[in-house]
Amino acid sequence: MRAVDVIIKKRDREELTTEEIQFFIAGYTRGDIPDYQAAAWAMAVLLNGMTPRETTDLTLAMAHSGDVLDLSGVVKIALDKHSTGGVGDKTTLVVLPMVVAAGIPVGKMSGRGLGFSGGTLDKMESIPGYRTDLTTDAFLEQLRSVGIVLTGQSADLAPADGKLYALRDVTGTVPSIPLIASSIMSKKIAAGAQGIVLDVKVGNGAFMQTLDDARVLAELMVTIAERVGRRAIALLSDMNQPLGFAVGNALEVREAIDTLHDGGPADFREHCLMVAAHMLILGGAARNEAEGRALAARTLADGSAWAVFRRLVAAQGGDVAYVDDPSRLPAARLQEPLPAPSDGYLAALHARTVGEAAVVLGAGREKKGDPIDHAVGIVVHKKVGDPVATGEPVLTIHANDPARLAEARAMLAQAVQISAEPVPPLPHFYGVVGA
Ligand code: URA
Numbered sequence: 539m540r541a542v543d544v545i546i547k548k549r550d551r552e553e554l555t556t557e558e559i560q561f562f563i564a565g566y567t568r569g570d571i572p573d574y575q576a577a578a579w580a581m582a583v584l585l586n587g588m589t590p591r592e593t594t595d596l597t598l599a600m601a602h603s604g605d606v607l608d609l610s611g612v613v614k615i616a617l618d619k620h621s622t623g624g625v626g627d628k629t630t631l632v633v634l635p636m637v638v639a640a641g642i643p644v645g646k647m648s649g650r651g652l653g654f655s656g657g658t659l660d661k662m663e664s665i666p667g668y669r670t671d672l673t674t675d676a677f678l679e680q681l682r683s684v685g686i687v688l689t690g691q692s693a694d695l696a697p698a699d700g701k702l703y704a705l706r707d708v709t710g711t712v713p714s715i716p717l718i719a720s721s722i723m724s725k726k727i728a729a730g731a732q733g734i735v736l737d738v739k740v741g742n743g744a745f746m747q748t749l750d751d752a753r754v755l756a757e758l759m760v761t762i763a764e765r766v767g768r769r770a771i772a773l774l775s776d777m778n779q780p781l782g783f784a785v786g787n788a789l790e791v792r793e794a795i796d797t798l799h800d801g802g803p804a805d806f807r808e809h810c811l812m813v814a815a816h817m818l819i820l821g822g823a824a825r826n827e828a829e830g831r832a833l834a835a836r837t838l839a840d841g842s843a844w845a846v847f848r849r850l851v852a853a854q855g856g857d858v859a860y861v862d863d864p865s866r867l868p869a870a871r872l873q874e875p876l877p878a879p880s881d882g883y884l885a886a887l888h889a890r891t892v893g894e895a896a897v898v899l900g901a902g903r904e905k906k907g908d909p910i911d912h913a914v915g916i917v918v919h920k921k922v923g924d925p926v927a928t929g930e931p932v933l934t935i936h937a938n939d940p941a942r943l944a945e946a947r948a949m950l951a952q953a954v955q956i957s958a959e960p961v962p963p964l965p966h967f968y969g970v971v972g973a
Pocket of ligand 1 (some may be wrong): 721
């Protein structure tokens, strides 16, 4: 078999066989197939698509390009969740403790933020001492003994995806639904997940800008899961404005802690309850959404989810004094409100621009490996549809550098739109796929 023939076949819109896909991915992972051929192939896939069968074969080929964790000896069912990325998305920090408090142990490997979208590891590292570099053995041991783990990727999971994703990033081949679906699902499968809740974001602060595209991606990922004997359900959720109020690492940890104390912003709490409910259904602890939500809500009300979060922080070397008293978490020196320019109703708070302003402040990174500032970010005070009065703060900028503050302020002023007429609130969810 020759790589060029596989490229030509996809260029000519033909369906690739399982063997051809395995050959191509194995060859690329080993370095036998060079980047230029993989780039041509990725562009052919972007332009001509793949069938669900081809996408499933691609997912499995990438999942098996490195280690595949088997958690079956440690937990009854390995649950996972995945968000396609967004602004202010600190859901994992609340949902994992809820699910664990409801009786299902969860070990999760998360990622870092890149571009305008934040990452769970960066948020947790706002807590002094918290370690995100557990070995696979330490991961398994903590899952067994503590029942919860939240760390970075330890094992060499889906290296083919790592290599291909970096190539797609610089060849204009990221926005391909089969390539995105196989990329996400290969990592989940390699991490041992048997039941997966996928949180597919839709809107200007998300990969998927339209509901139609988000639904196609969600359906494809659920289909892949079914074809490989896993269970998945996908929520389609809004990402046109930030989730909750806080954007920025320590700010988001504080908001997660408020939520774990049975408070927090209404939209964020609602989001966590939905994700947790569906994890509890997949895990067999709830029969339906209502039961799952009630069980999840109870873990917030009775303090058990908070107790689990504390246990997690302690187990991974974090100083619990900082989460017990979140005012000790890193805080920015400069805090500046952005006032509403007129009376009316908040019509838009452009999520992507808010995320990009957070990167300018130092909360995120432009490229892999850049340092970040855990203290800085943005706290919004209004959601789309809320009434606002002239001069009332729409958001507060938390900065450590006056020049960055000025740049972020100019961007954020563009992110805010006020309408003289009433504006309906944005929905939290647009649907559920695979329930
Ligand atoms: N996230 C991923 O993990 N892969 C993609 O291709 C896109 C988003």
